[in-house]
Amino acid sequence: MSSSTTDQALAEEQEHVTGLYARLDAARELAVTRRQQAISAPLVDNPQAMGEKEAAVRFHGTRIVQLDAAEAGLVLGRLDREENPQPLYVGRTGLPADDAGGDPALVDWRAPASRPFYTATPFRPEGIARRRHIRTLGRKVTGIDDEVLVLAEGEEADDRGLTGEAALLRALTAERTGRMTDIVRTIQAEQDAIIRSDSRGILVVQGGPGTGKTAVALHRAAYLLYTHRDRLARSGLLVVGPTPTFLRYIADVLPALGETGVVMAGLGDLRPGLSTTRVDEPAVAEVKGRLAMADVVAAAVKDRQGVLRGTRELVVDRERIRLRAGDVAKVRTQARRASRLHNLARPAFYRGLVDLLAQRVADRLGSDVRGGENLLDAEDRRALRREIAGEPAVVDLVEELWPLLTPEELLRDLFSSPDRLARAGKGLSEADRALLVRDADAPWTVSDVPLLEEADELLGVDDSAERAAAARRRQAGLDEAQRVLDLLHGSRSHDADDDEESEELMAGDLLDAEGLAARADEADYRSTAERAAADRTWTFGHVVVDEAQELSAMAWRVLARKCPTLSMTVVGDLAQTGTLGGADSWAEVLTPHARTQWRQAVLTVNYRTPTEIMEVAADVLAASGSSLEAPRSVRSSGEQPTAERVAAGDLLDRVAEVTADLAGKGGTAAVVVPPSLFAAAVAALPGATSGADADSSAGPVLLRPAEAKGLEFDSVVLVEPAAVLAEGVRGDSDLYVALTRATQRLAVLHALDLPDSMSRLTDR
Numbered sequence: 001m002s003s004s005t006t007d008q009a010l011a012e013e014q015e016h017v018t019g020l021y022a023r024l025d026a027a028r029e030l031a032v033t034r035r036q037q038a039i040s041a042p043l044v045d046n047p048q049a050m051g052e053k054e055a056a057v058r059f060h061g062t063r064i065v066q067l068d069a070a071e072a073g074l075v076l077g078r079l080d081r082e083e084n085p086q087p088l089y090v091g092r093t094g095l096p097a098d099d100a101g102g103d104p105a106l107v108d109w110r111a112p113a114s115r116p117f118y119t120a121t122p123f124r125p126e127g128i129a130r131r132r133h134i135r136t137l138g139r140k141v142t143g144i145d146d147e148v149l150v151l152a153e154g155e156e157a158d159d160r161g162l163t164g165e166a167a168l169l170r171a172l173t174a175e176r177t178g179r180m181t182d183i184v185r186t187i188q189a190e191q192d193a194i195i196r197s198d199s200r201g202i203l204v205v206q207g208g209p210g211t212g213k214t215a216v217a218l219h220r221a222a223y224l225l226y227t228h229r230d231r232l233a234r235s236g237l238l239v240v241g242p243t244p245t246f247l248r249y250i251a252d253v254l255p256a257l258g259e260t261g262v263v264m265a266g267l268g269d270l271r272p273g274l275s276t277t278r279v280d281e282p283a284v285a286e287v288k289g290r291l292a293m294a295d296v297v298a299a300a301v302k303d304r305q306g307v308l309r310g311t312r313e314l315v316v317d318r319e320r321i322r323l324r325a326g327d328v329a330k331v332r333t334q335a336r337r338a339s340r341l342h343n344l345a346r347p348a349f350y351r352g353l354v355d356l357l358a359q360r361v362a363d364r365l366g367s368d369v370r371g372g373e374n375l376l377d378a379e380d381r382r383a384l385r386r387e388i389a390g391e392p393a394v395v396d397l398v399e400e401l402w403p404l405l406t407p408e409e410l411l412r413d414l415f416s417s418p419d420r421l422a423r424a425g426k427g428l429s430e431a432d433r434a435l436l437v438r439d440a441d442a443p444w445t446v447s448d449v450p451l452l453e454e455a456d457e458l459l460g461v462d463d464s465a466e467r468a469a470a471a472r473r474r475q476a477g478l479d480e481a482q483r484v485l486d487l488l489h490g491s492r493s494h495d496a497d498d499d500e501e502s503e504e505l506m507a508g509d510l511l512d513a514e515g516l517a518a519r520a521d522e523a524d525y526r527s528t529a530e531r532a533a534a535d536r537t538w539t540f541g542h543v544v545v546d547e548a549q550e551l552s553a554m555a556w557r558v559l560a561r562k563c564p565t566l567s568m569t570v571v572g573d574l575a576q577t578g579t580l581g582g583a584d585s586w587a588e589v590l591t592p593h594a595r596t597q598w599r600q601a602v603l604t605v606n607y608r609t610p611t612e613i614m615e616v617a618a619d620v621l622a623a624s625g626s627s628l629e630a631p632r633s634v635r636s637s638g639e640q641p642t643a644e645r646v647a648a649g650d651l652l653d654r655v656a657e658v659t660a661d662l663a664g665k666g667g668t669a670a671v672v673v674p675p676s677l678f679a680a681a682v683a684a685l686p687g688a689t690s691g692a693d694a695d696s697s698a699g700p701v702l703l704r705p706a707e708a709k710g711l712e713f714d715s716v717v718l719v720e721p722a723a724v725l726a727e728g729v730r731g732d733s734d735l736y737v738a739l740t741r742a743t744q745r746l747a748v749l750h751a752l753d754l755p756d757s758m759s760r761l762t763d764r
């Protein structure tokens with residue numbers, strides 16, 4: 001385009017974009033008014049009307065959030081269609097047409113009509129003659145990138161398979177801020193297919209580093225919330241990520257897309273009331289993550305149910321009674337029949353034991369010396385049972401043989417007792433069991449969370465006391481409501497002519513005490529996300545799992561329970577698995593929970609790491625013997641990665657120098673060190689944030705390889721790769737992860753020899 005044509009096009013687009021912003025303002029004003037109207041609509045004592053009112057307030061509230069989020073970069077671009085002279089504008093949110101039946105003024109990027117914006121190519125133009133990306137700063141149009149999809153005769157398509165290549169490359173080379181940003185302008189066709197894929201079943205996205213798995217998973221979440229708004233607004237959507245640093249890194253993406261009602265959790269947050277980032281030693285975590293641990297937990301529960309070792313003498317009602325293991329076993333069988341859940345079966349065990357003891361005592365007390373029938377009548381027996389039930393010796397015995405247990409108590413007792421472990425962990429080797437032993441007061445770890453959840457499933461909560469308390473609260477609420485109504489009635493104007501019906505309408509005319517109490521009871525103003533996050537038994541409408549290759553079998557079991565419909569998006573890279581219990585094959589991991597209800601999509605293009613760095617990483621991957629191929633980089637940076645050998649004593653000083661130098665080049669910077677050098681590196685780099693606090697928006701960060709997973713930085717300093725390789729339980733994966741974090745520059749510093757697989761760096 002000549003510069004004057006560009007100027008004219010820019011001016012035209014500016015006019016259009018200004019018009020769209022005016023509509024955005026109007027839509028926002030309308031939503032604010034509607035919300036206000038819904039809030040101030042009079043109260044009516046009708047659950048349906050109240051529900052509608054709440055829904056209207058929520059609906060308009062959500063719309064306001066979406067419209068606010070759409071302010072930055074409202075318009076993404078436009079599609080010029082072959083068959084329709086009117087261009088179709090695509091944006092972050094939809095804005096309605098003026099006339100019924102016409103095209104919307106702005107089509108939401110998630111609507112079906114927007115699809116060609118991401119997928120049309122010169123080979124498959126989908127009816128689109130031209131695609132235009134519109135760049136804006138605030139409300140000002142700053143540039144346009146056009147792609148002509150219907151070529152003139154004789155014109156050859158230069159097809160690299162990229163959509164909106166200019167816009168894409170601009171996005172990819174931009175400096176990073178330390179927070180992931182959305183990619184709605186430049187989603188690629190292979191990514192779009194995943195984002196819009198059917199919500200049913202588990203969709204696994206396997207892709208190498210930088211292929212946009214995280215980006216795709218989050219945009220898919222936004223797409224599903226748009227497409228299945230009603231269902232997901234009620235059931236909620238859960239996003240699970242590996243670390244707090246990672247969750248912080250991705251936290252802005254969904255709000256920027258106008259979606260705020262999503263629960264984000266690390267693996268240590270999946271149990272309400274517990275939030276841990278503490279990890280076990282790799283070998284311990286591996287044992288705790290095995291599916292066999294479900295059997296261990298189940299056996300540990302059984303071990304606390306009516307297991308009498310040897311015989312026991314009790315003095316009940318001044319009678320000496322001898323109980324044998326077999327007697328108690330019978331009672332245990334009855335109790336287990338009463339409930340599958342340990343705590344709920346306890347009353348049946350208690351009752352059974354009292355019956356057994358009462359029978360024994362009655363046999364003695366009431367036996368007729370002349371050999372006739374027992375002399376105790378039904379009332380005597382009832383009294384006897386009551387008495388026995390209250391005997392301290394009996395209460396203590398029930399406490400010992402069938403204690404009420406919380407999951408925490410069960411696992412504390414189990415892990416702090418080699419004997420209990422030996423009884424419950426028959427399926428584990430002695431060495432594995434030894435790994436599980438620990439002090440009773442040891443803090444919970446991320447790998448304990450699925451075990452606690454498993455225990456919860458088997459123990460249940462005896463909530464009879466709570467239910468009784470709730471009934472009492474409800475009665476008190478009723479009394480209070482009646483008191484309020486009486487008071488209102490009493491304060492009715494006495495000036496009114498007694499003979500005439502008062503025209504004054506009082507609350508008591510519209511409500512009764514039940515209604516008033518119920519209203520106070522039902523009002524739960526928490527959002528779906530808040531309620532879901534607080535409720536252990538909540539089941540989500542969709543679950544997104546990132547860095548899913550790291551999850552243990554037990555963690556999968558928890559997630560399958562949190563989403564029984566198995567509507568999940570699971571993204572990860574088997575070549576980056578760093579934990580012992582992590583995945584080597586998706587089939588192996590998912591089949592036990594989902595049988596055949598899962599499918600796989602593959603991403604092959606690396607949008608993050610430039611070719612120069614990716615060549616080194618690909619060598620490392622190949623040397624590891626992995627059958628997976630490294631993804632193809634979409635761009636080159638023109639800068640070669642560097643390697644520098646330094647004397648061991650000077651290594652960290654040099655790291656500090658190089659880091660300062662790279663950080664000075666702009667954007668974000670990270671130093672990745674093997675665990676053995678971490679503490680020394682913290683001391684050598686006082687300005688860097690590290691570990692769980694690492695935040696690259698605040699300056700350089702210092703990370704061990706496992707902590708770098710999923711993150712990216714403009715510059716990366718990799719320290720002592722040979723140690724990274726040697727120290728990790730899957731050192732090859734750790735090195736591959738570390739090498740693929742940079743978007744621009746990589747500097748390797750080492751005192752030891754470089755691993756052979758990195759010889760490309762020194763051969764040059």
Ligand SMILES: Nc1ncnc2c1ncn2[C@@H]1O[C@H](COP(=O)(O)OP(=O)(O)OP(=O)(O)O)[C@@H](O)[C@H]1O
Nearest residue numbers: 183186187188209210211212213214215607608710
């Ligand atoms: N279509 C796209 N347009 C613009 N940027 C993109 C696109 N796809 C991916 N990116 C960018 O590429 C980078 C890598 O994406 P992302 O972190 O989602 O990759 P990943 O597959 O999760 O990587 P890893 O396996 O290393 O965690 C991000 O900066 C992301 O914004």
